[in-house]
Amino acid sequence: MAIVTAKAHKGDVKDFSLAAVGRQRIEWAERDMPVLRAIRERFATEKPLAGMRMSACLHVTAETANLARTLKAGGADLVLCASNPLSTQDDVAASMVQDYGIPVFAIKGEDEHSYYRHITAALQHLPNVTMDDGADLVSAMIFIALDRLDDLHAEVRAWASKLGPADRKALVANVVASMEETTTGVIRLRAMEKDGVLKLPVIAVNDAQTKHFFDNRYGTGQSTIDGIIRATDTLLAGRQMIVCGYGWCGKGVALRARGMGSHVIITEVDPIRALEAVMDGFQVKTIAEAAPLGDIFVTVTGDIHVIRGEHFVAMKDGAMICNSGHFNVELALDELGQLAASVNTGVREFVDEYVLKNGHRLYVLGEGRLINLAAAHGHPASVMDMSFAAQALATEWSVRHTSKLEHKVHQVPKAVDEFVASLKLQTMGISLDKLTTEQQKYLQSWEMGT
Numbered sequence: 001m002a003i004v005t006a007k008a009h010k011g012d013v014k015d016f017s018l019a020a021v022g023r024q025r026i027e028w029a030e031r032d033m034p035v036l037r038a039i040r041e042r043f044a045t046e047k048p049l050a051g052m053r054m055s056a057c058l059h060v061t062a063e064t065a066n067l068a069r070t071l072k073a074g075g076a077d078l079v080l081c082a083s084n085p086l087s088t089q090d091d092v093a094a095s096m097v098q099d100y101g102i103p104v105f106a107i108k109g110e111d112e113h114s115y116y117r118h119i120t121a122a123l124q125h126l127p128n129v130t131m132d133d134g135a136d137l138v139s140a141m142i143f144i145a146l147d148r149l150d151d152l153h154a155e156v157r158a159w160a161s162k163l164g165p166a167d168r169k170a171l172v173a174n175v176v177a178s179m180e181e182t183t184t185g186v187i188r189l190r191a192m193e194k195d196g197v198l199k200l201p202v203i204a205v206n207d208a209q210t211k212h213f214f215d216n217r218y219g220t221g222q223s224t225i226d227g228i229i230r231a232t233d234t235l236l237a238g239r240q241m242i243v244c245g246y247g248w249c250g251k252g253v254a255l256r257a258r259g260m261g262s263h264v265i266i267t268e269v270d271p272i273r274a275l276e277a278v279m280d281g282f283q284v285k286t287i288a289e290a291a292p293l294g295d296i297f298v299t300v301t302g303d304i305h306v307i308r309g310e311h312f313v314a315m316k317d318g319a320m321i322c323n324s325g326h327f328n329v330e331l332a333l334d335e336l337g338q339l340a341a342s343v344n345t346g347v348r349e350f351v352d353e354y355v356l357k358n359g360h361r362l363y364v365l366g367e368g369r370l371i372n373l374a375a376a377h378g379h380p381a382s383v384m385d386m387s388f389a390a391q392a393l394a395t396e397w398s399v400r401h402t403s404k405l406e407h408k409v410h411q412v413p414k415a416v417d418e419f420v421a422s423l424k425l426q427t428m429g430i431s432l433d434k435l436t437t438e439q440q441k442y443l444q445s446w447e448m449g450t
């Protein structure tokens with residue numbers, strides 16, 4: 001199989017003249033990523049990823065650029081493609097290629113063909129290590145290894161169909177470790193494991209506590225509100241905000257919306273999460289009950305068709321609807337399109353107006369793609385510092401333990417999590433108490449009572 005080396009191409013970005021602005025943004029983000037910076041400095045000396053061909057499919061943001069610099073400093077031969085057609089920061093992509101020599105395949109607003117052409121480019125790199133945000137890269141590899149070419153997008157299929165059977169299997173067999181960044185990706189990979197088709201070891205970086213406790217909650221919380229405001233300039237105070245899903249992301253969105261003065265209603269399918277929302281002081285209703293009440297709707301469930309036709313028709317005139325879950329399937333936009341008498345796309349950037357037959361105008365933000373990355377800049381660097389420190393260290397750990405890793409979804413080792421948390425606290429100037437000898441003994445014993 002012909003190997004397209006990273007050095008053989010520069011990637012595919014929108015415009016290299018944007019590189020100077022992109023570089024400023026990468027450097028600005030880096031100021032708030034001290035943990036990742038410390039790891040990069042060590043990687044530059046120790047080169048733990050030397051000899052590894054690596055393909056990453058991530059949101060192409062300033063924070064991701066700093067992760068990519070870290071992996072490259074560690075010796076990885078890295079290429080990067082987008083994990084969403086709307087989340088790429090074109091200036092950052094240009095700078096990554098021009099200033100940091102990292103091939104990037106990503107253009108903001110690219111169509112599905114371009115998106116999958118770029119995924120194909122990442123596959124053509126024939127990686128030993130992959131890093132995904134949503135499992136698009138790994139799922140394409142698995143379909144290829146299983147000879148299920150009809151399940152691939154046409155762009156990937158066109159390339160895969162030229163590979164012989166041995167090369168198709170080798171594509172997956174060559175991968176010694178695969179990192180996954182988000183909840184939706186981990187769900188897909190666990191489903192592959194359950195179906196017995198996961199042919200490579202995966203590290204569920206999303207499940208590290210230093211990732212989802214902070215990134216999903218505080219990162220998605222703040223940046224989703226930021227995306228809604230940038231897209232609409234709307235006032236949140238006094239508005240009814242419906243948050244579908246009270247998981248890590250939903251908790252963050254609800255918390256921040258309440259902080260801005262919104263009245264927040266939660267919809268859930270899990271009784272424990274619903275109860276948690278009630279005890280946290282939110283109203284909990286079904287989406288059918290909430291539909292006529294909401295001014296702003298946000299889905300963050302990782303599920304499909306959470307808001308459907310019957311809910312759209314019940315909504316108020318002027319309701320705004322967006323998604324911050326991984327895929328653009330949480331809103332049944334096909335049904336909304338069929339219900340609409342007319343659709344005015346781009347009434348402002350990232351806002352499409354659907355005029356229903358009852359005259360109500362509904363506003364869909366960011367085409368139903370994750371609003372925090374479509375209309376805003378994604379999570380702040382300070383929180384990505386932890387997620388991407390966990391990514392870099394999980395990559396190092398998995399490359400060091402390749403012979404022991406079974407083809408299943410693995411947790412990030414606790415030691416990695418604790419190291420990231422300790423270093424983050426240290427960079428914040430925060431010290432912790434240490435257990436005394438007496439306390440250590442007490443916490444390990446059962447003899448002492450009242």
Ligand SMILES: NC(=O)c1ccc[n+]([C@@H]2O[C@H](COP(=O)([O-])OP(=O)(O)OC[C@H]3O[C@@H](n4cnc5c(N)ncnc54)[C@H](O)[C@@H]3O)[C@@H](O)[C@H]2O)c1
Nearest residue numbers: 182183184245247248249268269270301302303324325326
């Ligand atoms: N926007 C971002 O930058 C960003 C960041 C991290 C994660 N994500 C994505 O956000 C989504 C949620 O992630 P999470 O970590 O909060 O997951 P989670 O599993 O902690 O929470 C999801 C919640 O949604 C609920 N849910 C499922 N179906 C529902 C339905 N039909 N109606 C109402 N609630 C429903 C579940 O019961 C669960 O409580 C995933 O797709 C994840 O990949 C996005």
